[in-house]
Amino acid sequence: MRYLIKKACMMLFTLLVVSLCVFLAFSLIPGDPALRQLGTNGTPEQLEALRQQMGLKDPLPVRYGRWLLGLLRGDLGTSYVYKIPVGSMLAEKIPITLSLALISFVFMVLISVPLGIYTAKHKDGVLDHIVMVLNQVIMAVPPFFAGILITLVFGMILHLFTPGGFISYKKSVPGFIGYLIAPAFAVALPKAAMAVKLLRGSVIDEAAKDYTRTAYSRGNTTNGVLYRHVLQNALIPVITFLGMALADMVAGSIVIEQVFGIPGISRILLTSINNRDYPVVEAIIMGIAFLVIFINLLVDVIYRIVDPRIASGDE
Amino acid sequence: MKKSKTLRLNFIKKHRNAFFRTGLIITGLVVFLVLLGLVWSPYDPTAMNGEEKLSGISLRHIMGTDNMGRDVFSRVLYGSRVTLLIATGTILIGSFVGTLIGALTGYFGGLADDILMRIMDALFAFPSILLALVFVSLFGTGTWQVMVSLGIAFVPSYSRIVRGEFLRCRDMDYVRSARLQGASDLRIIFLHILPNVKNVLISAILIGFNNAVLAEAGLSYLGIGSQPPHASLGKMLSDAQQYMLSSPVYVLGPGLMIILMVLGFSFLGEGVRE
Amino acid sequence: MNGEIILTVTDLHLVFHDHDTPEIAVDDFDLTLEEGEIVGIVGESGSGKSLSALAIAGLLNRKSLKKSGRIIFDGVDLLTCDRKTLRGYQGDEISIIFQEPMTSLNPVKRIGWQVEESLRIHHPEIDKETRKKKAISMLEKVGLHDPETVYKLYPHELSGGMRQRVMIAAAMIGEPKILIADEPTTALDVTVQAQIVELLKTFNRDYGTSIIFISHDLSLVSQLCQRVMVMYQGNVVETGTAEEVFSEPRQAYTRRLIAAIPKIRL
Numbered sequence: 001m002r003y004l005i006k007k008a009c010m011m012l013f014t015l016l017v018v019s020l021c022v023f024l025a026f027s028l029i030p031g032d033p034a035l036r037q038l039g040t041n042g043t044p045e046q047l048e049a050l051r052q053q054m055g056l057k058d059p060l061p062v063r064y065g066r067w068l069l070g071l072l073r074g075d076l077g078t079s080y081v082y083k084i085p086v087g088s089m090l091a092e093k094i095p096i097t098l099s100l101a102l103i104s105f106v107f108m109v110l111i112s113v114p115l116g117i118y119t120a121k122h123k124d125g126v127l128d129h130i131v132m133v134l135n136q137v138i139m140a141v142p143p144f145f146a147g148i149l150i151t152l153v154f155g156m157i158l159h160l161f162t163p164g165g166f167i168s169y170k171k172s173v174p175g176f177i178g179y180l181i182a183p184a185f186a187v188a189l190p191k192a193a194m195a196v197k198l199l200r201g202s203v204i205d206e207a208a209k210d211y212t213r214t215a216y217s218r219g220n221t222t223n224g225v226l227y228r229h230v231l232q233n234a235l236i237p238v239i240t241f242l243g244m245a246l247a248d249m250v251a252g253s254i255v256i257e258q259v260f261g262i263p264g265i266s267r268i269l270l271t272s273i274n275n276r277d278y279p280v281v282e283a284i285i286m287g288i289a290f291l292v293i294f295i296n297l298l299v300d301v302i303y304r305i306v307d308p309r310i311a312s313g314d315e
Numbered sequence: 316m317k318k319s320k321t322l323r324l325n326f327i328k329k330h331r332n333a334f335f336r337t338g339l340i341i342t343g344l345v346v347f348l349v350l351l352g353l354v355w356s357p358y359d360p361t362a363m364n365g366e367e368k369l370s371g372i373s374l375r376h377i378m379g380t381d382n383m384g385r386d387v388f389s390r391v392l393y394g395s396r397v398t399l400l401i402a403t404g405t406i407l408i409g410s411f412v413g414t415l416i417g418a419l420t421g422y423f424g425g426l427a428d429d430i431l432m433r434i435m436d437a438l439f440a441f442p443s444i445l446l447a448l449v450f451v452s453l454f455g456t457g458t459w460q461v462m463v464s465l466g467i468a469f470v471p472s473y474s475r476i477v478r479g480e481f482l483r484c485r486d487m488d489y490v491r492s493a494r495l496q497g498a499s500d501l502r503i504i505f506l507h508i509l510p511n512v513k514n515v516l517i518s519a520i521l522i523g524f525n526n527a528v529l530a531e532a533g534l535s536y537l538g539i540g541s542q543p544p545h546a547s548l549g550k551m552l553s554d555a556q557q558y559m560l561s562s563p564v565y566v567l568g569p570g571l572m573i574i575l576m577v578l579g580f581s582f583l584g585e586g587v588r589e
Numbered sequence: 590m591n592g593e594i595i596l597t598v599t600d601l602h603l604v605f606h607d608h609d610t611p612e613i614a615v616d617d618f619d620l621t622l623e624e625g626e627i628v629g630i631v632g633e634s635g636s637g638k639s640l641s642a643l644a645i646a647g648l649l650n651r652k653s654l655k656k657s658g659r660i661i662f663d664g665v666d667l668l669t670c671d672r673k674t675l676r677g678y679q680g681d682e683i684s685i686i687f688q689e690p691m692t693s694l695n696p697v698k699r700i701g702w703q704v705e706e707s708l709r710i711h712h713p714e715i716d717k718e719t720r721k722k723k724a725i726s727m728l729e730k731v732g733l734h735d736p737e738t739v740y741k742l743y744p745h746e747l748s749g750g751m752r753q754r755v756m757i758a759a760a761m762i763g764e765p766k767i768l769i770a771d772e773p774t775t776a777l778d779v780t781v782q783a784q785i786v787e788l789l790k791t792f793n794r795d796y797g798t799s800i801i802f803i804s805h806d807l808s809l810v811s812q813l814c815q816r817v818m819v820m821y822q823g824n825v826v827e828t829g830t831a832e833e834v835f836s837e838p839r840q841a842y843t844r845r846l847i848a849a850i851p852k853i854r855l
Binding site: 014276288 | 451
């Protein structure tokens with residue numbers, strides 16, 4: 001428990017550092033947001049007034065403090081381009097992107113865990129060899145290309161879903177999830193391939209250790225040794241990967257949204273980058289940073305549950 | 316008994332070479348095509364031809380033409396060059412800066428190490444394509460900007476790897492004896508330890524290449540990177556997607572090229588790692 | 590020593606087929622074990638003593654290893670019976686402890702869980718509470734202080750000697766007829782070695798468990814065993830009572846082994 005509090009404090013500190021870096025980066029780059037917003041046909045007086053209004057005339061620390069306080073209160077700032085609160089721009093998009101990432105994650109686990117265990121158990125079998133070769137190829141396919149192929153084959157030829165026919169979760173939750181299945185597959189595939197490879201290796205390594213002999217000596221079946229003894233040990237190195245994969249899947253989702261025409265945060269992020277609409281970009285980065293750091297915390301906690309050696313190591 | 320052992324070794328060697336050789340062949344093919352594109356391509360990659368939009372595979376256009384009647388093969392040649400260039404630049408920047416940071420922090424330790432590594436850990440956990448997007452939004456889009464952005468995004472992974480190796484090596488006997496002989500810290504870092512982490516670094520660079528190619532393709536698919544009319548593999552794919560039903564062939568050219576690039580490097584990496 | 594014979598091993602051959610030429614690891618190993626007897630098998634590493642022990646425990650499953658001969662226990666040949674029958678004996682009638690207490694326990698499972706495992710597998714009818722009580726009393730019996738606490742600990746929280754005690758507790762919880770101890774003290778320091786040997790003696794006396802004690806340490810074997818077999822390069826070169834083997838060794842190899850014992854410990 002004490003450890004958890006310590007970890008959470010560290011997480012807050014990291015977030016603070018990230019927020020400072022983000023703020024500084026976007027404040028120090030050349031270019032005057034007020035000028036860009038006004039365009040070239042404003043008078044110098046108008047420009048000055050706008051700067052005043054946007055708070056650009058205050059010293060940096062004051063602006064940082066204001067921005068940070070705003071973040072804490074849930075005020076993500078105002079879009080330079082659309083002049084509306086960033087929060088309201090993102091509110092409806094975030095659940096979509098997160099759902100896609102989560103469904104992808106579930107797919108990855110559902111594919112990789114059974115396959116990893118199976119290939120390890122039947123090492124050098126026919127299926128093992130097939131899976132290993134497939135893995136290598138799948139890892140080389142960019143997710144968006146996989147997405148395009150899936151659209152072509154399952155959407156346009158087999159008509160299993162309607163490409164571009166996104167259904168909002170407000171209209172129908174099953175329809176929403178149904179549409180996300182194909183894109184989630186595209187996001188999950190390469191990660192699943194890596195996870196299979198990792199888990200297979202890990203299970204094979206663990207199965208060669210002394211304690212499995214002990215387990216057999218007590219009358220365990222092969223499956224008993226595998227599921228009651230080996231698996232928990234084999235998962236330890238995989239957990240870090242799964243955590244990072246979850247973070248990667250948020251990024252992957254942003255790309256895949258473009259492929260399948262899903263109105264998540266992808267479009268907003270890209271247009272904001274192209275328009276240099278910094279408040280929006282900053283808000284999205286901070287959101288993802290929070291997510292990434294939170295996932296790290298989660299991984300840490302799971303680690304301590306699965307591997308008791310770590311828990312007593314730092315107490 | 317002895318004979319069988321050498322036989323087995325030979326078999327393993329052959330097996331490993333198979334990985335390495337396949338990688339070499341594929342990468343060789345890719346590099347050949349890219350070099351070829353430098354001096355010759357069937358058509359001007361930007362020349363449009365209104366008569367021949369979205370034509371399928373033919374002798375005149377071995378990968379067909381795009382929606383503006385441009386020759387896809389010529390554009391793939393050009394696009395692969397850009398992708399390869401950006402990937403190379405990315406890895407150079409990432410591995411150089413990463414090695415520098417990793418070597419210094421790993422060797423000296425201390426407060427700077429703590430702070431830098433905390434930042435690197437936070438950055439490392441950040442998906443590299445998003446990190447690159449952040450930097451692109453700072454630097455602007457364009458070939459060089461993308462290269463630098465991706466390069467910075469790749470720094471954390473290299474610095475972590477190199478730092479780990481330096482931590483492992485810094486108290487080894489050969490380092491101690493070098494220190495006793497009065498070698499300076501910099502000399503020890505670059506002349507004594509660095510050659511010993513070479514193998515780890517090479518394998519990381521090959522794996523990094525895959526990720527760089529994939530990341531570049533992803534960014535250019537999102538429309539970030541080299542701007543039209545210049546070809547990029549990712550942008551071609553996003554164009555091709557719109558004409559997928561009428562011309563599914565268009566998707567394949569650039570897609571397969573990306574897969575070949577990544578596959579080649581991943582086989583090479585697999586071969587070297589063992 | 591006039592108990593009935595519970596284990597008969599005859600003509601045990603173990604041959605590895607990893608390479609082109611087969612490698613004979615154990616060549617004609619014979620053993621009879623009486624109820625309540627402690628038999629020692631000594632020999633240097635590579636002599637085949639541990640492999641023979643693993644074969645008796647049914648733990649040699651490598652495809653490249655050809656096994657022949659007979660291992661008769663309870664009227665069943667353990668070498669040829671089906672896996673299910675073999676598993677029925679493992680951990681229940683025949684238990685084994687190993688040389689490496691540091692790695693022989695599963696690092697992510699609690700001590701109690703591991704000690705109880707044989708009971709869970711072979712006697713699912715025993716309820717949880719009874720099982721726990723048995724495990725704790727077994728932990729106490731092997732000389733662990735505060736067994737209630739140890740029950741909840743993980744292997745890394747214990748020393749090597751404590752872990753070997755846990756291994757013994759786990760092996761003995763089913764009150765097996767045979768305990769195979771494969772160099773159980775080699776990885777431990779001398780004072781702990783003596784304690785473990787004492788512990789094995791206690792179990793032999795109190796439970797009537799027959800013990801096959803494998804070691805390269807003649808002085809330990811002479812302290813513990815009534816009967817001794819000396820193995821050399823896969824062959825049993827000498828058998829007899831402990832006194833016979835140690836006072837009048839017939840083989841040159843045994844003489845050399847005895848000469849190698851530090852005098853102060855004999």
